[in-house]
Amino acid sequence: xxxxxxxxxxxxxxxxxxxxxxxxxxxxxxxxxxLGVELGKVQVYQEANRETRVQIQESVRGKxxxxxxxxxxxxxxxxxxxxxxxxACRTSCARSITGVLPYFPYSKQCKMRKRGSIVSKLIASMMxxxxxxxxxxxxxxxxxxxxxxxxxxxxxRASPFLLQYIQEEIPDYxxxxxxxxxxxxxxxxxxxxxxxxxxxxxxxxxAQDAESDQVDGRHSPxxxxxxxxxxxxxxxxxxxxKEKPPITVVGDVGGRIAIIVDDIIDDVDSFVxxxxxxxxxxxxxxxxxxxxxxxxxxxxxxxEESAIDEVVVTNTIPHELQKLQCPKIKTVDISMxxxxxxxxxxxxxxxxxxxxxxxxxx
Numbered sequence: 001x002x003x004x005x006x007x008x009x010x011x012x013x014x015x016x017x018x019x020x021x022x023x024x025x026x027x028x029x030x031x032x033x034x035l036g037v038e039l040g041k042v043q044v045y046q047e048a049n050r051e052t053r054v055q056i057q058e059s060v061r062g063k064x065x066x067x068x069x070x071x072x073x074x075x076x077x078x079x080x081x082x083x084x085x086x087x088a089c090r091t092s093c094a095r096s097i098t099g100v101l102p103y104f105p106y107s108k109q110c111k112m113r114k115r116g117s118i119v120s121k122l123i124a125s126m127m128x129x130x131x132x133x134x135x136x137x138x139x140x141x142x143x144x145x146x147x148x149x150x151x152x153x154x155x156x157r158a159s160p161f162l163l164q165y166i167q168e169e170i171p172d173y174x175x176x177x178x179x180x181x182x183x184x185x186x187x188x189x190x191x192x193x194x195x196x197x198x199x200x201x202x203x204x205x206x207a208q209d210a211e212s213d214q215v216d217g218r219h220s221p222x223x224x225x226x227x228x229x230x231x232x233x234x235x236x237x238x239x240x241x242k243e244k245p246p247i248t249v250v251g252d253v254g255g256r257i258a259i260i261v262d263d264i265i266d267d268v269d270s271f272v273x274x275x276x277x278x279x280x281x282x283x284x285x286x287x288x289x290x291x292x293x294x295x296x297x298x299x300x301x302x303x304e305e306s307a308i309d310e311v312v313v314t315n316t317i318p319h320e321l322q323k324l325q326c327p328k329i330k331t332v333d334i335s336m337x338x339x340x341x342x343x344x345x346x347x348x349x350x351x352x353x354x355x356x357x358x359x360x361x362x
Contacts, residue, residue, distance in 0.1 A: 013035075014037075014058070014060055014063045014064070014065045014094075015028065015031065015032045015035070015037055015039055015066045016028075016039070016040040016042050016065065016066070016067050016068070016089075017029075017039060017042075017069065018044050018067055018069050018078075019044065019070065019072065019078065019081065020044045020046060020081060021072040021078075021318075023072070023318040023321075024069075024070045024071075024072045024078070024318050025039075026315075026318055026320075027068060027070050027102065027315060027316075027318070027335060027338075028068040028070075030335040030339075031068060031100075031335050031338055034335060034336065034339040035339050035342060040060075040065075041056075041057035041058050042055065042056050044081050044085065046077070052077065052080050052081050052084055053084075054081065054084045054085045054088050056085075056089065056092060059092075060089050060093070060094045061093045061094070062093065062094075062095050063095055064094075064095055064098070065089045065096065065097045065098070066098045066100055066342050066346075067082060067085055067097065067098070067100065068100040069082040069100065069101050070101075070102060070318055071103050071105050071317055073296075075105050075106075078105070079105055079123065079126075082101070082127075083126060083127065083130040084130075086099065086130040086132050087130045090131030096134065097132055097133050097134075098133065098134040098136060098345060099132045099134070099135045100136045100338055100341075101135065101136070101137050102137065102138045102292075102314075102316030102317070102334070103137075103138065103294075103316045104120070104123075104137045104140055104141075104145065105123060106120045106122075106123050107145060108264070110141060110142050110144070110145050110148075111142075118148075120145050121148040124148035125148075127149070128149060128151055134152050134153075134154075135152070135153045135154070136154045136338065136341050136342070136345075137153065137154070137155055137156070138155070138156045138334065138338075139155070139157060139291040139292065140155050141263060143155055154341060154345075154351060154354075156337055156338070156354060157355075157362065158291040158316070158332075158334050158337075159195075159291075159362065160337075161314060161332045161333075161337075162192075162289050162312065162314070162332060163192065163195055163196060165330075165332050166259065166287075166289070167196070169330075170287065172257065173196070173198075174198075175257055176196075176198055176256060176257040176258070176259050176287075177193075177198060177199045177200065177201050177251065177252070177253050177258055178192045178193040178198055178200050178201070178261055179200070179251075179258045179259060179278065180200070180202045180203065180261070180262075182270070183202055185261065185262045187361050188262065188263065189202070190361075191359075191362045192259070192261050199251060199252070200251055201249055201250060201251030201252070201253050201258070201278075202249070202251060203247065203248070203249050203250075203274055203277055204245070204247075204248060204250070205245050205248050206247050247277055249277060249278070249281050253278050253281045253282060253283040254281060254282035254283070255283075255284065256282075256283055256284070257283065257286075258275075258283035258285070259287045259288075260275070260287065260289070261288075261289050261290070262288070262289075262290045263290060264291070264294060265288060265293055265294065265295065265299075265313060266294035266295065266296050266299070267296065267299070268302045269302070271288050271303075271306075271308065272302055272303070272306040272308065275288075275306055275307040276306075276307055279307045285309050286307055286308050286309050287308075287309060287311075287312060288310070288312070289311075289312045289313075290313050291316060292314070292316050293316075293317055293319045293331075295313075295319055295322045295329070299322065300322040300323075300325035300326035301325060303326050303328055303329065304325070304326045304328060309328065310328050310330055311328055311329045311330065313331060313332070314331065314334045315332070315334060315335070319331070337354060340354065341354060
């Protein structure tokens, strides 16, 4: 069923993975196995001076190239490996170069902060400049990031896999409530709740997500009062600073299973705090579900010691080491939807099948 329809396209299909870390090549292996294609031969390594060198060891002229790149601990090296490989394919006359980045790096830095910059726009520009002609990714932190590219972007969703997990692996999921640990992730929680026909609860207050909406730099007030600039009697009204209320849970979680949903789980402090809050309000089991399990630093240890019963993430980012430290972490494999996307793009078929029932807010 997964045979590639070669007669549509002049060239063949080549799948590369530009990761020098063996753990990060795992997803590429799975995808190429599903498509029945050998992984393309390429050498990616760090020289003694820490420069990245890429050598493609087969012809890519006129081929549809797919570069599968999963993010490792060393994000910046991973990005560089990807850019160099893409540029190498372009200079070797590949017909098209599609990046498959299940987790788009720097996707959290997609808003203007005081004297900061919108880094994901910079990364997007670099990728286009290197010669990327199409991008496949999953659950962008903000879907507007698609607009940072001047090439087509397919932002696939992992929620069908996570919903399937809930229905198959949580026996009494009908007694669950979907929880947003901050108002920021309420939309995602609503989407899950409506699909599973469950209730929703939103936590807000003190322990709110630090990222929520820190001062937008363009409204930084001048330090000195500049009266007289416009008119002596006119003063620009300043925005009243935010005062966070004590933690409140909107919605009932007593005697329920709580399923906290989010897109990224990296720094687990806020999840652990949310789990504590839910336990206090009478939730008897607590799951956390997210698409991207970055799980940096001591995250596995914190999860292991917390009130969270299970953390379910997909394999958009390799996390085998974290699983060894914390048996509570479970993985859902999403290589299937990525390989299907590659197959459809290569054969020139419609992608809409992969986006069934996805609304504008999902």
